[in-house]
Amino acid sequence: MTSGTEEVKGEEAVSINYIAKLSEFADKHISFVRTSKFCSALEIPVEFIEKNVKLRGRVNNITEKGLEVEHIPIHLPLISALHRKTPSHGDLLIRLAGVEPTADGRLWLKEKLKPSQMIWFRLIRREHSALDCLILINQGGLFSVCLNEELLNLGLGRTAPIEGLHYSSKLYWKLHKRLLQAEMKAQKKGRGIWKESTYWDFFVSDSFKRFAVVQQLKKFFAWIKLQIQK
Numbered sequence: 001m002t003s004g005t006e007e008v009k010g011e012e013a014v015s016i017n018y019i020a021k022l023s024e025f026a027d028k029h030i031s032f033v034r035t036s037k038f039c040s041a042l043e044i045p046v047e048f049i050e051k052n053v054k055l056r057g058r059v060n061n062i063t064e065k066g067l068e069v070e071h072i073p074i075h076l077p078l079i080s081a082l083h084r085k086t087p088s089h090g091d092l093l094i095r096l097a098g099v100e101p102t103a104d105g106r107l108w109l110k111e112k113l114k115p116s117q118m119i120w121f122r123l124i125r126r127e128h129s130a131l132d133c134l135i136l137i138n139q140g141g142l143f144s145v146c147l148n149e150e151l152l153n154l155g156l157g158r159t160a161p162i163e164g165l166h167y168s169s170k171l172y173w174k175l176h177k178r179l180l181q182a183e184m185k186a187q188k189k190g191r192g193i194w195k196e197s198t199y200w201d202f203f204v205s206d207s208f209k210r211f212a213v214v215q216q217l218k219k220f221f222a223w224i225k226l227q228i229q230k
Contacts, residue, residue, distance in 0.1 A: 037071055037072075037073045038055075038073075038092060039071070039090030039091070040092070041093065041128070041130060042129065048123055049123050052122055052123055052124060052171065053122070054136075055071060055073075055120070055121055055122075056071075056072050056120050056121070057094075057119060058070045058117070059116070059118075060091055060116075061091070062106060062109050062113065065093060065130070066096070067095075067109070067135070068094075069091055069093075069094050069121065070091050071092055072118070092131055093130045093131065094130070096133070096134075096151065096157075097124040097132040097133055097134055097162055097175070098160055098161070098162040098175060098179045099148050100157055100160045101157040102157055104192065105154075105156030105157045105192075108154065109147070109151070118137075118138075119135055119136065120136040120137075120144070121133040121134065121135050121136070122134040122136070124162065124163075124164045125163050127163070127164075132162075132164055134175070150182075153182040153186055155186035155187075155189075155190075155191035155193050155194045156193070157193075159180055159183050162175055
């Protein structure tokens, strides 16, 4: 008959074996576990970029270069306990893939993204210390908004080449189509940079100033010509 002590040892062995297998699974499937905190774009594994993994983070600042985001890893209590925790600090520099925001677009982002706003960002490309991503924010429940599309939809930016994805991939054409449709929608509705210019816009624009200078020069040369003829 098996003693109580032997039963406990047997249970401990099974538990240790289970944890070991779970840890091995986590190491082999790091793309799905994502428990490590990244404080620099260079720390993110190439596998993450290639598989366009989606991560989450907290927005700390918005600059002309992009969004400064603190990566918030997904914590699985059992797996996280297996790894030694060390303090880590630093923000990721994230840019909107396929979009060139205007100055108004950056202001809109600052209004849209509140301090410490949580976002999801899907990795598209890494360029030196910056990451080109699709940025998603939750609007409640299962509904989320892609800021890349929304910015173009409001006419607060222009489409740009989607670097990092092969042109023959399904994801490339899917994103390219969505971003172009958002930009065309803004053009049709005359939003943002696609708004039709009014006479007042023309009056205060550089074009009008150049036009005014040309008119003054024409008057001056006409006066010179008149003086010569006299």
